[in-house]
Amino acid sequence: xxxxxxxxxxxxxxxxxxxxxxxxxxxxxxxxxxxxxxxxxxxxxxxxxxxxxxxxxxxxxxxxxxxxxxxxxxxxxxxxxxxxxxxxxxxxxxxxxxxxxxxxxxxxxxxxxxxxxxxxxxxxxxxxxxxxxxxxxxxxxxxxxxxxxxxxxxxxxxxxxxxxxxxxxxxxxxxxxxxxxxxxxxxxxxxxxxxxxxxxxxxxxxxxxxxxxxxxxxxxxxxxxxxxxxxxxxxxxxxxxxxxxxxxxxxxxxxxxxxxxxxxxxxxxxxxxxxxxxxxxxxxxxxxxxxxxxxxxxxxxxxxxxxxxxxxxxxxxxxxxxxxxxxxxxxxxxxxxxxxxxxxxxxxxxxxxxxxxxxxxxxxxxxxxxxxxxxxxxxxxxxxxxxxxxxxxxxxxxxxxxxxxxxxxxxxxxxxxxxxxxxxxxxxxxxxxxxxxxxxxxxxxxxxxxxxxxxxxxxxxxxxxxxxxxxxxxx
Numbered sequence: 001x002x003x004x005x006x007x008x009x010x011x012x013x014x015x016x017x018x019x020x021x022x023x024x025x026x027x028x029x030x031x032x033x034x035x036x037x038x039x040x041x042x043x044x045x046x047x048x049x050x051x052x053x054x055x056x057x058x059x060x061x062x063x064x065x066x067x068x069x070x071x072x073x074x075x076x077x078x079x080x081x082x083x084x085x086x087x088x089x090x091x092x093x094x095x096x097x098x099x100x101x102x103x104x105x106x107x108x109x110x111x112x113x114x115x116x117x118x119x120x121x122x123x124x125x126x127x128x129x130x131x132x133x134x135x136x137x138x139x140x141x142x143x144x145x146x147x148x149x150x151x152x153x154x155x156x157x158x159x160x161x162x163x164x165x166x167x168x169x170x171x172x173x174x175x176x177x178x179x180x181x182x183x184x185x186x187x188x189x190x191x192x193x194x195x196x197x198x199x200x201x202x203x204x205x206x207x208x209x210x211x212x213x214x215x216x217x218x219x220x221x222x223x224x225x226x227x228x229x230x231x232x233x234x235x236x237x238x239x240x241x242x243x244x245x246x247x248x249x250x251x252x253x254x255x256x257x258x259x260x261x262x263x264x265x266x267x268x269x270x271x272x273x274x275x276x277x278x279x280x281x282x283x284x285x286x287x288x289x290x291x292x293x294x295x296x297x298x299x300x301x302x303x304x305x306x307x308x309x310x311x312x313x314x315x316x317x318x319x320x321x322x323x324x325x326x327x328x329x330x331x332x333x334x335x336x337x338x339x340x341x342x343x344x345x346x347x348x349x350x351x352x353x354x355x356x357x358x359x360x361x362x363x364x365x366x367x368x369x370x371x372x373x374x375x376x377x378x379x380x381x382x383x384x385x386x387x388x389x390x391x392x393x394x395x396x397x398x399x400x401x402x403x404x405x406x407x408x409x410x411x412x413x414x415x416x417x418x419x420x421x422x423x424x425x426x427x428x429x430x431x432x433x434x435x436x437x438x439x440x441x442x443x444x445x446x447x448x449x450x451x452x453x454x455x456x457x458x459x460x461x462x463x464x465x466x467x468x469x470x471x472x473x474x475x
Contacts, residue, residue, distance in 0.1 A: 059101065063092055063115055085116050122192075123169045124158045125214070129196070135216055136258070141209025142166045148258075151403020163203075166210050170200050179301070189284065189301065192217075197284045221288045224267050232260065233407040234444045236468040237427050240410065240451070243462035244393055245271035248326075248350030249453060254363040255397035260405040261354040262286050264397050265328070268352065272326060276350075279322060281315040282330030295322065312336040316343070329353040335374035337367060344390035360394040360411035364421055367391075381419045388413055388421045392453065398429075402440045414452045424449050426469065445472035 089112050096103065103111065117126035128137050128147060136148035142160035146153050160166040174181050174188050181188040186205040190198045195217030202210045224238050244251065245268050253268075255261045269289040272278060279295045280287050287296075297319065302309040312329065313336040319327055320343060327343050329336065332353045344351050357363035367387050371378070378386075396409035408429040414422045426449060431442040446469040451457065457464055 055107075059096075059103075059111055063095060063111065081120065084120065085112070088112055088115050088119065122173065123165070124160055125169065128156065128158065129192075129194070129214075129216065137212070137214040137216070139166065139210070139212035141206075141211075143209075151258075151399055151405065163209050166212075167202065170202065170210060170212065173198055174200070178303075191284050194219075195285065197286065215286075217286065218263070218288075221290060222263055222267055223270055223290075227263070227267055230405075232264075232405055233427075236446065237407065237410060237444060239464065239468055240426065241268060241395070242271045243457045243460070243464055244453070245269075245350065245352075246273070247453065247456050247460040247462060249392035249456075250344040250349060250390060251352045251393045251395060252363055252391055253352065253354045253395045253397060254357040254360060255354070256356065256358065256399065259397040259399045261397050262330070263405075264395060264407065265330075265352060265354055266290070268395075269328070272350070276325040277323060278326045278328060279319045279324040280328045280330065281312055281319060281336075283312065284330075287328065287330055289328070295319075295324075313339055316340060319343075320348075324348060326350045326352070331355070332367075332370070334370065337370040338374055338376060341367075341371075341386055341390040345386065357396075360396055360409060360423060360425075363394050363396075364391075364413075364423075384419060384421050385416060388416050394423075400440050402438055404440065406442070407444075412452050424452060426451060430472075443472050446470050 092108075092112055092115065096108075114123075117123055122129065124145075125137060125139075128134050128145075133149050134147045135151075138146040138148075138153070139160075140146070142163050142165060145156045145158050145160075147156050148154075160169070170181060173192065174190050176193075177190045179188050179190060181200060181202055183202075183204065186203070187201040188199070190200075192198055192214070197215040197217070199213045200210060224242075227233060228235060228238055251268065253261045253264050255264075266288050269278075269287075269291065272289075272291055274291055274293070276291070277293050277295070278289060278291055279297065280289065281297045281299070283299050285296055285298045297315040299312045299315060300308065300310040312334070316327070316329065316336050316339040320339070325348070327340075327348050328351065329340055330353070332340055332355050340351070340353060355363050355366055357366045364384075364387060368380070368383055371383050371386075391413050394409075394411045394413065395407060396411070397405065398408045399405050406429050407427075409425055410427040411423050411425045414424055416422060425447050427444060427446055429442055429444050431440060433441045435441060448469060448471050450466060450469055451464070454464070
């Protein structure tokens with residue numbers, strides 16, 4: 001079935017003629033060294049692992065079709081995994097024998113494992129989904145798969161056989177949640193069974209092959225103490241944030257993609273009292289709040305006929321009728337900002353959301369722009385007054401160039417001066433330099449400014465010492 005690799009031959013090649021011997025040098029000339037002609041280049045060695053991998057891929061494709069003919073597809077979902085794995089091994093053994101193919105034990109184990117992943121899981125992506133150290137999986141066509149570990153991107157050796165193979169896995173994912181992706185609908189958002197966020201874009205919009213992005217769902221809930229241990233912020237900042245959340249300040253967590261906004265929001269939720277009713281609204285359910293009384297809502301895109309869509313704004317309007325103590329919106333990025341700000345202004349103190357922005361001042365500008373894009377015609381001063389009265393605190397998260405995630409700023413919104421929203425920074429992260437391995441050197445520090453909400457903290461039983469606000473060098 002597979003031909004042995006043969007050394008390439010060049011038709012019509014002639015033997016290299018021997019170089020003529022040089023004439024003897026004259027007596028007075030210095031002796032010279034004869035230069036030998038360069039030897040012909042040897043053919044590049046064949047990577048045995050590559051050939052082995054290609055052989056297994058071809059066998060896997062053939063065996064996958066044969067498995068589909070032999071397995072009872074309607075019973076696969078309910079089948080015991082151990083029994084199904086045993087059945088696959090049995091069918092594979094019979095089919096390989098019929099094909100006259102002999103494989104070593106290791107190759108046979110690899111083939112059986114990958115066939116099980118093709119039938120029950122997501123094919124080549126399955127090992128990456130099971131790897132706890134992988135945070136993101138990024139597919140740029142069938143042969144270029146990248147992963148993120150510890151904030152750094154690296155290329156994976158895993159690949160799909162071809163674009164058809166990749167499309168089969170994409171179809172398997174989206175059909176499981178009742179959606180479709182094709183030329184007429186070339187992009188889709190979905191959620192995997194484990195809660196991971198999935199996005200795909202297929203040709204012709206994706207030029208060089210289908211694009212897939214998977215943000216893996218973290219099974220463990222990171223508490224504040226965990227983030228302090230990881231160096232995301234300090235004990236003093238945690239003390240301040242505990243008071244801010246417990247005293248029901250409205251909080252916006254701002255940051256770029258992958259900066260840790262959702263992780264920060266999850267950790268902050270640990271300071272919400274167990275007696276409070278919390279409702280969450282998300283496009284893709286990712287939040288893992290640490291309370292018992294939590295109602296979770298997820299928006300829904302339109303169906304094939306363009307009907308049945310449920311937006312975050314729809315969810316938010318209904319949430320206001322469900323007697324919430326706090327409302328948490330996973331990410332505010334559209335017209336739902338109007339309802340979110342109104343909720344914060346009308347008795348739902350302690351609400352939280354995330355927003356994409358580079359710093360706290362940009363976060364306020366983003367809110368202004370979203371209000372304008374929602375078609376609400378309001379004077380700029382009225383828009384800013386609405387924001388300043390609704391938002392109390394902006395927590396800025398950032399992923400630094402070495403891959404580490406830090407809470408780089410905590411800023412309070414203090415009110416209005418004329419037509420300008422006034423703000424004051426309470427804590428910040430100062431970069432001090434770089435180590436030889438590229439790791440960033442820095443420190444967290446207070447700005448020396450006492451919180452605008454100190455009296456509120458004290459009234460709620462959180463009388464914070466002035467020392468937590470002091471700059472790092474003066475402690």
